[in-house]
Amino acid sequence: MDQETKELRRVGLKVTHPRMRILQIFDEEGVQHLTAEDVYKKLLGHQEDIGLATVYRVLTQFEAAGIIVKHNFEGGQAVYELDRGKHHDHMIDVDSGKVIEFVSEEIERLQHEIAARHGYVIEDHSLVLYVRPRQRVRKD
């Protein structure tokens, strides 16, 4: 039995065609951050006849099941990525739109410290750096 089937069974979701295809898309090499629309277009490209509404429903279920993580970056559209277990934050190159992942134990620690100082525990957090390539040395 393949990996995707096992994954769906594991989280208690019925193994249906749309769910399999969508999960496979996220398992593809190099795929990282996709919007619902991105997923939908990829499905169309693979000659799949799956409705956009289903894509949204499945992504929501996957998120609830902990298979994927949803991010609300700027720009209106939510982006989803496979939850590979290790938490990380994001840096977005505002010129190219490229997304870079990073982790900082130090920042994580400080966040908890700050929350605790205010009498809270962190439930979740979102850290996004909007960046621009550092100016290269002039090439003239």
Next chain:
Amino acid sequence: MDQETKELRRVGLKVTHPRMRILQIFDEEGVQHLTAEDVYKKLLGHQEDIGLATVYRVLTQFEAAGIIVKHNFEGGQAVYELDRGKHHDHMIDVDSGKVIEFVSEEIERLQHEIAARHGYVIEDHSLVLYVRPRQRVRKD
């Protein structure tokens, strides 16, 4: 000449009734984070006949002028707050919806360090902690 008029002149915006009233709402005591809808409702409460579209247009102009800052927290609606000059991040109590502001020079420093390590400079950033009140001692 009052403070709001000066502020509008300073950023080069014509001093109109809607812009004055909206700016005054943000200048009110205790006001911190408002959605466009919040601002609109407050205007209605003050017997003002200003359209929601105008509220959006004015908020957008204020943001471009640096008078207010726009945040895209979770939940679809953008929230705006007066830009009082000193940058800060946010902590949101997911139970009450309360927003707490905080600053951490340490985290700011680490962010720049991380961006630099990847060859970038930070253009902007967003850090939001979704928190819950720390569990009181069990009472059973």
Next chain:
DNA sequence: ATGCCTGCAAAAGCTTTGCATCCGC
């Protein structure tokens, strides 16, 4: 067979825009 899933279309929620009118300077 049963109950969850899906596709389609419609609706919903937030924000933007077209247009005729109005107002600040």
Next chain:
DNA sequence: GCGGATGCAAAGCTTTTGCAGGCAT
């Protein structure tokens, strides 16, 4: 008076939902 600003309504976008039929178990 002129050009930008506003109100209203309509449109735009992303996401959600109702419903009838379909499919996994």
